[in-house]
Amino acid sequence: MLSSVCVLVGPAAQANGQTEAERYAVMGQKALAEGQFAEARNNYEQLAKLQPGIAEVHATLALIHFRLREYENAVSEVRSAQRLNPSLPRLTSLMGLSLAEMGQFSDAVPRLEKGFKYTPEPEVRRMCGLQLLRAYTGLGRDADAVTTSLELNKLYPDDPEVIYNTGRIYGNIAFNMMGKLHDKAPNSVWMWQAQGTSDEGQKEYDSAINDYNHILTLEPEHQGIHYRLGRVYLARFEQSHKADDREAAKREFVSEFGVDPANGDATYELAQMNADENKLDDARRQFEGVAARFPDFEQALVGLGGVYLESKMAGMAVAPLERATKLDPADEVAWYRLAQAERAVGNREAALKADETFRTLHAAGNSANKPGAAEDVTPQVLGPLAQR
Numbered sequence: 001m002l003s004s005v006c007v008l009v010g011p012a013a014q015a016n017g018q019t020e021a022e023r024y025a026v027m028g029q030k031a032l033a034e035g036q037f038a039e040a041r042n043n044y045e046q047l048a049k050l051q052p053g054i055a056e057v058h059a060t061l062a063l064i065h066f067r068l069r070e071y072e073n074a075v076s077e078v079r080s081a082q083r084l085n086p087s088l089p090r091l092t093s094l095m096g097l098s099l100a101e102m103g104q105f106s107d108a109v110p111r112l113e114k115g116f117k118y119t120p121e122p123e124v125r126r127m128c129g130l131q132l133l134r135a136y137t138g139l140g141r142d143a144d145a146v147t148t149s150l151e152l153n154k155l156y157p158d159d160p161e162v163i164y165n166t167g168r169i170y171g172n173i174a175f176n177m178m179g180k181l182h183d184k185a186p187n188s189v190w191m192w193q194a195q196g197t198s199d200e201g202q203k204e205y206d207s208a209i210n211d212y213n214h215i216l217t218l219e220p221e222h223q224g225i226h227y228r229l230g231r232v233y234l235a236r237f238e239q240s241h242k243a244d245d246r247e248a249a250k251r252e253f254v255s256e257f258g259v260d261p262a263n264g265d266a267t268y269e270l271a272q273m274n275a276d277e278n279k280l281d282d283a284r285r286q287f288e289g290v291a292a293r294f295p296d297f298e299q300a301l302v303g304l305g306g307v308y309l310e311s312k313m314a315g316m317a318v319a320p321l322e323r324a325t326k327l328d329p330a331d332e333v334a335w336y337r338l339a340q341a342e343r344a345v346g347n348r349e350a351a352l353k354a355d356e357t358f359r360t361l362h363a364a365g366n367s368a369n370k371p372g373a374a375e376d377v378t379p380q381v382l383g384p385l386a387q388r
Contacts, residue, residue, distance in 0.1 A: 020050060021047055021050045021051055024044070024046045024047040024050065025043075025047055027043045028040050028044045028060075031043060032064070037067045037068050038068065040064050041061070041064045041065065044057060044060055044061040044064060055080075055081045055082075055084035055085035055088050056081070058078075058081035059077070059078070059081040059094075062074045062075075062076075062077035062078045062091070062094055065077060066094060066097065066098055066101075069101070071098045071099075072102065074094065075098045075102070078091050078094055078095045082095075090121075090124065092111045092114055093114070093115030093119055095111050096108045096110075096112035096114070096115055097112070097115075097127060097131055099111065100112060100131040100134060101131075105134075105135040105138045105139050106139065109132070109135050109136070109139070112128045112131050112132045112135060113128075115128035122156075126152070126155070126159070126162070129148055129151065129152045129155070130152070130161065130165055132145075132148045133148055133149060133152075133165055133166070136148065137172075142173055145169050145173075146169060146170070146173065149165075149169045149170065152166055178194055181194060189215045189218050189219045189222055192212075192218070193211075193215060195211045196211030196212045197228075199211055200231070200232055200235070203235070203239075205232050205233075205235055205236040206236075208228075208232045209232055209236075212228050212229045212232065213229070221259050223259050223263075224256070224263075226252045226253070226255040226256035226258075226259060227252070227253065227256045227260075227263060227265055227266050227269075229249075229252040230248075230249040230250070230251075230253040230256070230269060231249075231269070231378075233245045233246070233248040233252060234246070234249045234269070234378065246273070249273070250270065250273060253266040253269050253270050254266075254270070262293070264290045264293060264294045265377050267286050267289060268286075268297070268299065268303065268377055269377065270286055271283045271286030271287045271290065271303060272303055272378055272380075274286065275287075275306065275307055275310070278310075280310055280311050281311075283307045284307045284308070284311060287300055287303050287304035288304060290304075291304050291320060295323075296327060298327040298328045298331065298334070299377055299379060299380055301323055301324040301327070301334075302320075302321065302324045302331065302333055302334045302337065302380040303380055305318075305320045305324065305334070305337045305338070305341065306337055308320075308341070309341060314341045314344030314345050315341075315344075315345050317338075317341040318338070318342060318345065318347075321334055321337050321338040321341055322338060325357075331380075332358050332361040332362050332382070333379075333381065333382055334380075335357045335358035335361060336355075336358045336382060338354040339351050339352075339354035339355040342354055343355075
C-alpha cells in the first residue's frame with residue numbers, strides 16, 4: 001500500500017561493519033519484502049538501538065508502525081528521522097497520513113495537502129487525497145472536500161475506493177443541501193422540483209407528474225418544468241406504450257416554448273419524435289436549428305446525421321457526425337453512423353476506420369446506447385441491424 005515510502009537501510013547503515021546490525025538489517029528487509037510487518041518491526045527496533053543516528057532506519061520503522069496501525073509510534077519515528085535528516089523524502093506524507101489516522105486533522109491537513117500536490121508516487125498521492133477528504137470533512141471544510149474529490153476523480157477515474165469516497169462527499173453535501181431546502185422553504189417550487197427529480201429518478205412517474213404539475217400551479221412561468229413533464233411522459237410511454245403518454249409529451253415540449261422559446265432540449269425531443277415517426281423533413285429542420293444554435297450539442301449532431309442518412313443525404317451527414325465523434329469519442333452511435341455516411345459517399349478508408357472504432361467501443365460495452373436514469377435528453381440509439 002505504501003511501499004514507495006519505504007526507505008531501506010543501505011551502505012550507510014552497514015559502514016561500521018557491525019555484524020549484529022547487518023544481521024538485523026537483512027532480516028528486517030526480508031520480513032518487509034514478505035509482508036511480515038511485526039517481525040520487521042522487531043528487527044528494526046533492534047537495529048535502531050544499535051544505530052540510533054541513521055535517519056533511514058527510523059523512517060523505515062515509521063512505515064512499519066504505520067502498516068501495523070501503530071500511528072503514535074509512526075509519528076514518533078518520523079520525527080526522529082526528520083531530526084536526523086530533514087531532507088529525507090516522503091516523510092511529510094507519512095506524517096500527515098499518521099496524524100489523520102489519529103484524528104489530528106488540523107495538523108495533518110498541511111502535510112497531506114503537500115503530499116497530494118507534490119508527491120510523484122501515484123499510490124502515495126492517492127492515499128493523501130483520500131485522507132484529505134476525511135480530514136476536510138472532519139473540519140467542516142466541505143468546499144475543499146469537493147475540490148479534492150473532483151481532482152481525485154480526474155487522477156483515478158476507475159479506482160473503486162476513490163469512486164466510493166468521492167461519491168459519499170457529493171452525496172452528503174447534496175443530502176445536507178436538500179435538508180436545508182426542506183427546512184427553509186418546504187413549499188417552494190425548488191422543494192417540489194427536488195421531489196420531482198427524485199421521483200423521476202426512481203421511475204415513480206405518476207408522482208413525478210404530480211410534483212411538476214404542482215410547480216406550475218405555484219409558478220406557471222417556471223422554465224424547464226414543461227420540458228421535464230415531457231421527459232416523464234416519454235419515460236412512462238416506454239413502460240406503458242400508451243399513445244396518450246407520447247402525445248402528452250409532445251404537448252409539454254411545445255408548451256415549454258411558451259416559457260422558454262430558445263429551449264434546445266425541447267426542440268431536440270420534438271425532432272427525435274418526428275424522426276421516429278418518419279417525418280424526416282420536420283425532424284431535419286428541427287435538428288438543423290438546434291445544431292446551428294448549439295454547435296456542441298453532441299446528441300443533436302448525431303440525430304441530424306441519422307436523419308440525413310435516412311433522407312439519402314449521406315454527403316451532408318459526414319460533417320455533423322465527424323464533429324460528434326470529436327465531442328464524444330466514446331459515442332458508438334456517432335461512429336456507426338459516420339461509418340455508414342463515409343461508406344455511402346465512397347470514402348472507403350474513412351468508413352473502415354470509423355467502423356473499426358465502432359466495433360471496438362461496442363465490444364467493450366462503452367456505449368452511448370445505454371441511457372441512465374439521469375439523462376437530460378433522449379439518447380440516440382443503434383438500430384437492430386447495428387447490434388447484430
